[in-house]
Amino acid sequence: MNKSIEPHGLVVVGGGPAGLTAAHEAARNGLLPLVLEQGARVGGIGRTEVHRGYRFDIGGHRFYTKVPEVQRLWEETLGADFRLTPRLSRIFYDERFYQYPLDIWETLRNLGPVRSSAAVLSFTAARFGRRQRDDTFEEWVTNRFGRRLFETFFKTYTEKVWGIGCHEIRAEWAAQRIKDLSFGSAVRQALFPKRDDGPKSLIRQFHYPRLGPGMMWERLAERVVALGGTVETRREVVGIHHRGGRVTGIVVRPETGEARTIPVERLISTMALDDLILRLRPEPPAHVVEAARSLRYRDFVQVGLVLRRPTVFADNWIYIHSPNVRVGRIQNFGNWSADMVPDPATSSLGMEYFCNRGDATWTMEDDALVRLATEEIETLGLARRSDVSWGTVIRQPKAYPVYDADYRRHLDTIRAWLPALENFQTIGRNGQHRYNNQDHSMLTGLAAVHRFLGENTDPWEVNTERSYYEEQRVTPA
Ligand SMILES: Cc1cc2nc3c(=O)[nH]c(=O)nc-3n(C[C@H](O)[C@H](O)[C@H](O)COP(=O)(O)OP(=O)(O)OC[C@H]3O[C@@H](n4cnc5c(N)ncnc54)[C@H](O)[C@@H]3O)c2cc1C
Incomplete structure (x- = not known):
């Protein structure tokens, strides 16, 4: 185990679940990581956004895992703030609720x-x-x-x-x-x-941080810093230089000011595979670049609505099958944790719209999206338009890696080339183009660090059996 590397000898791109878990494991082992996150807050797709005191997930994030070390890390990080929440989620179709399965x-x-x-x-x-x-x-x-x-x-x-x-x-x-x-x-x-039907603990209840999933990742970032690591937000990695089969440096662009180049001893990246390949200098071979350009993603817009009424429906979330509205799923954040909603006389909903960057939904003005969501909640018969007090919009690019007919071939092409960089590993959801949950991302983070520490592990081979898979789910998490 090499404990004597220089500061910034390990850089982690991305402060989501995968990047922060890797950084925490590295820091625990004496490697001082520098985490660079392009967003204003850590947590990635598992972050929690706060508007006027109301807390919104990017979709709801259940914490469940079959892997003891992941569960332990969650419990250690949040203590009493890591709570069990009863689960109710049904299909809403034609003004009626249906259990699923x-x-x-x-x-x-x-x-x-x-x-x-x-x-x-x-x-x-x-x-x-x-x-x-x-x-x-x-x-x-x-x-x-x-x-x-x-x-x-x-x-x-x-x-x-x-x-x-x-x-x-x-x-x-x-x-x-x-x-x-x-x-x-x-x-x-x-x-x-x-x-x-099924494992009661996982189907009927799940863990959830008191202030939403972002609380987990903010606390983990604090632990990384307490162990001697550094976590910087609003820092986008826009270039990766390599020479002789090694990454030599990265180009970091802060939100304001000049881009700078940081020399790198080892690099772990959680950025999307297409961005990664296209930002490498020199460029990888043409067939690898072509494969990266061919990967597809599905994007996501969530309209948060705050309603002047204490309850709307009993579920944590509902699936909307009705074809006459565009909304696909509705989260009810107060039913995940009462502390997500500062005023108990109100409710906050997350109206989820699945879309593609640049399409009519993605490019709609925020006000128009709030109006659309307000109309749809009334069309569905779940609340009245006049119940809605205000709304806010969150856009999440690359929310879902798409498994189309060709993705496996493109992924294999990229995977076959990447070992050309011996001091580099790509992990996490979009880093491996993997439709996963947080625990899988975390396990890839642990595997990457253990590999750098000399163990014979491979983040690409994280055993999916170990990551909890909920049978009978037709809906994306
Ligand atoms: C709607 C929805 C609901 C979900 N529900 C659940 C659930 O209930 N339970 C569950 O366990 N999982 C759930 N997931 C999955 C979960 O969000 C992901 O598994 C997890 O967030 C992946 O973590 P990650 O660190 O691999 O990637 P991400 O969360 O995508 O984090 C990557 C980070 O890297 C940063 N980054 C990217 N490029 C750069 C760059 N060039 N420079 C600097 N920073 C960069 C990004 O800003 C981001 O913060 C859900 C996902 C979605 C979309």
Whole structure:
């Protein structure tokens, strides 16, 4: 273990969960990290934004993991502020709430006799009919659940999230996330419903910091500093120089003032893979640059609404399947932690719009977005327009790495070239183009540092089994 490297001998790009975990582990082992975060606050997509005292996640962030060292780090960092929260999250469709995974009796009751008979018939036909092709999301779900259930509970939400038709999404996406339900088990579930399906602790409750996920990452940044590391915000890394198979320096641009070059002994990056490849100097080979340019992302706009009423709905969040509104999911932050909302006579919602940078939603003026969200909450029948006191808009670029038909090939091309830089590692969600949760990002951070400390670990090989994966989830986290 080399404990004698100079200050700035380890630079970490990005102060999100992956970067801060790496920095903390490095600092604990005597390597003094310099963390450079382009944003105004740490936490990455797991940050908490504060407007007029109201706290907003970027979507809600549950803290769950199967990995003891991750759980321990969370508990050590927050102590009593790391709390268990009861979970309730349902689908809202046609002014009714549906449990997910679907409860057969509730679904039939809510749909009414005509639509539920049609759903049962199409489900039965799908199970006993001749199976069609099974290549796309649409085919996979329709073959197993029937067209009626596909159209009611899968199609609209999935298309809102990804912005492309279900016939363009590969079946693997569905197969990974939706539990296939045999006809026999559907009948069994209907006749003898199980009260509790799945690991109770994870499905019915989850951990959440008292002041939102940002609290975790702000505290971890403080711990890094207390151990001798440095965390600087509003510092964007705009260039990475390399020579002879080693990163030699990075170019850092502060929010105001001149860019400067910092010599680097070792570099860990959590920036998105496409940015990374395009900022390397000299440029990597053309096929690697081409692969980087081909990676795609889905972006995200959240409209925070503050309402003059203490409750809106009982859930932490709800999925909006109705095709007549653009909103895809609604967070109810006071139900995550009462301390997210400074005035208990009010509620704060996060209206989530999945979009692409530059499209009509992304470029809409903030006022117009607040008006849209206000209209939609009334259209849905969840609150009145007049209940809304004020709103605020948060834009999150590159919220989701997209798994399109070609992403694996592009990723493999980039991955095959990166070991050319021996003192460099890329980790985290967009750093590995990985649709992950915070615990996975943290594990890649630990693996990167352990590798620099001489252990035989590889952040790309972080065992996904160890990172908690919630079966039957059709919805993105
Ligand atoms: C809507 C939504 C809901 C989610 N819900 C959950 C959940 O319930 N539970 C859960 O565990 N996970 C959830 N996730 C996933 C979670 O947010 C990510 O797994 C986690 O934030 C990834 O951490 P990271 O550090 O790898 O990346 P990021 O969070 O993306 O952090 C990367 C950081 O690097 C910085 N950066 C990038 N480029 C540069 C540069 N050039 N210079 C300087 N800084 C740079 C960025 O500003 C950012 O702060 C959710 C994600 C989304 C989009």
